[in-house]
Amino acid sequence: MAEIDRSLLGVWGPDTTMRVEAGKIREFARAVKDPNPAYLADDGALAPPTFLMTIAHWMRDLGETRSAVKLDYRRLLHGEQEFEYVRPIRAGDVLRFRSRTRDVFEKQGRRGGTMTFIIGETEFRNQHGEVVAYMRNTAIETADAVKE
């Protein structure tokens, strides 16, 4: 069973910087097989829709994110991922992001055992202080080790 600290639900973690770089946008666009010229522009290249996944390069140690849930990664599934796009994100932007656990709830699995659903949310602001995007994910901790 997941260890849940309900006092941390909804509490934002610390701000972290994420620099949006033209080379990284190109690399990411190529990785998702998308040669759209908007992503390859010399100036102000646009970030592709799932580019914010590159946050992994900027995140600090998990211990610093004040997650409300202690997760067992051997039993963790990525259930859903959602992006809300508020303003364009372009090469040269300096984003500040912060994360929180929005909700945690349990459901009975079809094959028995309790599944814990953890809804996380990350807010991104640009160098002008404007919100540019929200990223939300649903992680599922299964009762047993993940099997096919």
Next chain:
Amino acid sequence: MSEGGSERFAEGAAIPPFVVENLTRTDLVRYAGASGDFNPIHHDEPFARAAGNPTVFGHGMLTAGLVAKCITDFVGAGNLRRYKVRFATRVWPGDTITCAGRVTRRYEDAGETRIDGEVTATTQRGETAVTGTFSAAVTAA
């Protein structure tokens, strides 16, 4: 489509498929580096086998990225307002992934014409790897 926009984005309109043939291990490694997701289950064969898998398998978000290309080829880069994916089954090296979808709703919101749509990524085995929904701004012709 003589008038362009209005029929293209009509409710029920099909989103042209984007097909990736023969997904390779190199594709998985490239996505790992680009995204920063270095879970070894996606590139380290002995690790993946020890965890009970026949081989390495693709990042769910790689497939979601391919589906996003399918959508933005249709609505234009920079026009997505929301995109949500659910991961169903896994994709393996050698798989052919077909991304496709359809428009489910057309409406006005926040001063722009928008559409909602649903999308899927399916493998050559007919399995659904990813399902998704999106909202996008479209230029009504």
